[in-house]
Amino acid sequence: MKKKTNMLKVLFRQLKLIGKRRKGFLYLVLVLNMIAGGLLPFLESLVPRFVINYVVAEADTQEAFRAIFFIIGTALLLAVVVEICDRIKFLHFIDMRMHEFYDLNGKYIKINYEHLEDPAFRDRYQTATSTLNNNSQGFEGLYHNFFALLPMIFTAGLLSVIIGIFQPLVLAACLIGGIIIVIVNREISKYVFKRRDDLSRAYRKKDYFYETCYNFAYGKDIRVFRLEEKLAEDYKRRSYDYITVVKQIANRRFSIGLFELLMLLLQDGLAFFFVIRAYFDQAISLGDVSFYIAAIIALSTALRGISGLLTEMNTNARLSDDYFDYLDDQSLFTLQGDRKAIPQEETLEIEFRNVSFKYPRTDRYIYKNFNFKIEKGERLAIVGVNGAGKSTLIKLITGLFPPTEGDIFVNGINIKEFSEEEYRKMFAVVFQEVNIYATSLLKNVIGTDRSEAAREKGIECLRLVGLERKIETLPKKYDTDMLKVIEEDGIELSGGENQKIAIARALYKGGNMVILDEPTAALDALAEAEIYQNFDQLIGGRTAIYVSHRLASTKFCDKIALFGPEGLLEYGSHEELMRLKGEYYNMFMTQGKYYQEEK
């Protein structure tokens, strides 16, 4: 159950952040804006007061002009101050938000990997970071709200005093009115909050169709299977469901809002009555009448504004609260050991001792009391049907998930002793999903390294995977930008070429051990063979694990581990397993059948 957000606490924390980011001058700006902005509405309603009195008293124009000049002049000065304050805060609040982003991203990369595969965490992270997504809501929004709130409070205070002195009952009516507005807004917020799950669900369901149609990748299937009408119909239905919820919320907002009108009646009624009576009692002048009416309207406006802002601030604070909770959450990291990585020249031997593993929040054990050893310099192929636990094994070896029970040893050292960062330095992995990043081709391989030596090494790696010819045809060669989203003249390469870049990335990293997960799925026969040929060069003397469906690759490996749904089924060299005439033999013969028939 979500805890209640204390808006003041969140606000206070964000205000303290200003100091932490060395923007202390913003505090001064806040105060200046409060005073200048607070006085302005007050001043503007003063002018008619003086002039009308002069008119009634039949004074001369000189005095009227003097009053006007003086008041307007002051107002202008204040307005300039407000303008400057506004401009300053605009820039710096954005900057504050950006700095949160930088911190957030830094932290995200360090959290335990298991959270990334947990949908609950992903939702929580989405919510937490949505507070940083734009200028007008959430984290930055709260600052803007507060900035606008202070002058309103100042104005309201000032006017309250003045009106209170004139006629306390009128002030009371205004304040009650203000309270009623707060209550009305709160009831509306509560209702909106109650429906927000319905709303977001309805939104998600209709948004699916929106996104799917906009996603051109669906275009072929939509056309060939003639799905246009079906998708349009279903979209329409979901769209109407969404509109229904919106309508219900709008209706509630309207009906609750009617209470505001009652308050308006009371407030206006009292105000006009007392002002009129005071005039006839000779207590106030005609000019004062104009002034007080304007003041009461201004106070009512200010109170309404304050109430509206407070509601917004509550919403924004709630978002920021989620965000701060996430930032403060230390449970997302497990502090591991601090041992440094084994020097790169020494390759690895991996040993599983009585390892049991199931994914968090599931019941099914993928491995139970699993014992297994990979020797130094061994080339191991991991094969097996889908869902057999091949990629889980990789995640365990690379330390992405800790074993539920048992231990994993690397060169005799328990992997828990290593610091996570150091541990991962030892592995060069090529994953199944190839990700290319919107930066230069070379940087996609060498990452943050900048030296001349790094560049040369990166270029060499790209050559080794067979991309040299393609790259030579590009205008900026190795510095060509990838993807079009950041640089409009960036390029997109084919699936096979991208896979080669991923392999080059692993090559460049080096590492004590190499892991390849289906690295040639998108390559044609010849390109695939090229990779196999350079296999030796790619791996050198290091321990290597090769995960694949394609049993052909297993011929390059020393040992093969065949996994089934129950765990490790067969283990041995290719020759041994073929002699066994078990599962592996079956799979090999099946896959190779059509190649054999040729003979």
Added chain:
Amino acid sequence: MKKPRHIFSKFIRFAYSCYKPYFFTALLQAATNAGQTIYNAYMVSLLIGSLEEGVYRKALLMGLLIVLANLLFNFLNKLNLRLVETTRTKMTEAINRRVTYKLMKLPYQYLEDPYYLDLKERAKFAIENQDTVSRFLNGVAEGLQIVFTLIGLLTIILTFDVLLLVILITAIILNILILALSLNAQFMIFRDLLPINRKFGYYMNTINDEKRGKDYRFYTVGDLMREEFESYGRATVRYFKKLNKKLTVYQILRAVVKYLEMGFVFGFVAYRTITERLSARLFSLYTASALSFSASFTKLIEAGMNLGQAISYLAPFIELIELEEAQEEGDIPLDEIREIEFRNVTFTYPRSEQVILDGISFKINKGEKISIVGLNGAGKTTLVKLLCRLYRPKSGEILVNGRSIYEYDYESYLRQISAVFQDFKLFSYSLKENILNEDGDEEEAYKVACKVGLKEKIDSLPEGINSLYSKIFDEKGIELSGGEAQKVAIARALHKNASLVILDEPTSALDPIAEAEIYMHFNELVEEKTAIYISHRMSSSVFCDRIIVIDSGKISAIAPHAELMKDTEGLYYKLFMTQAQNYQE
């Protein structure tokens, strides 16, 4: 770059055709709000007037009337808000539905064209990131309202003195001058804000993409993205800082004009009132009207700027909706594909120089199982797209049953083709609906699913074949592995019962046993249908009747497997042996 006027009128007409009622509610709201503003200008002067008359009773009555009028206006206000909230949503939804329908009907070639892909992204982003449709509609509604207000106030002001109007107009002219000066800076923000936001979106989405999480833990690309993001962020803030300074100057100038104007208005009206001994009521009325007029005009300028900004964001959107829907020619119904012939077909992708298919000619007869092989990028998938009428050949003809495929009615033509593409997509419907493409018979779907080896998987699911695919709609939705999804796609293609089945790399995600099952039962699965099979797995071409080998856009050979293997210099032999070697004992 389209002219703003064109974009404006085009979008208005488009929105109007999507959902008319919105415009009526907007009109109503404009009229009510204008009325309220004008009334507010009158209000205080009415009271002062009755006080000047000096009759207590009458003054109280006037007060009461004013209070009730206020109540009425506020009530109407709330009513309008209620109406607008729903009609605006209905409008946005209608627009979205119309656009997405259009996107589904676009000629396919746009969908693979980088220009249109980018256009689509820009259009979509502008709408979402800047809430452009709302901004546009608001701009128009506000503009309308202000025009009503200005007309009303003008009639009041003119009854006083033209000179007053002169003061106001002078201020307006000055404001417009200042605006024109600042426009350059403003425009730069408009123009650059969207691409900046898009790039931000890219960095944020990429850095926070959990699917890339593995990459980030093993490589420094994650740190690279963060670094580039930070430097991009800093550059952006610096950029805004420069613009900011300029804008501050303009804002201050505007404040000066505003207060000078206020001074002149008060001064002038005061002068006339005092020297001519006019009533305080008139003073109140004219100053209130004049200042309200001035404030409204400022709002008009702002609404105009908002509208202008929205219009500039809408440019890609308008370009998108102005694209012509695919005009599918042909009206002869097709009952069955008995023969397919490519006659000297040449094809280049739009905006590209590279010839993908160069004078391709071949014939496929009914019931034949054809395999198409070649290197990556050789044109295999392109051939399929041409057959599916997704693209037109540059030259040459494609014939089915002796007729050009473009002579056949589009719907009935496609009914005879069934395909599993390399990058196939499933939809967030139940498995049953994904297979049947409609809400049909469960049994039928189950039968086909079993044929492709999905029986075990489906039986293991609590909802069986009615399980919802993907978690987007429902947390109870299921995820499928790559191989399972591929089987569903194959089931979908088979169920369609078209006379031509096209399978493009349909077993790439399947493990050897599952793949072998498909191969073994291939003939059973496809029955007498004509089939085209594309795969990197050379072993699959063995069970096909003939193989078409494509090399550098040309057909280098068409023959059964045994015959092709006799040519030891040929591409086919090379490809086959490269893979076969791995399975030699």
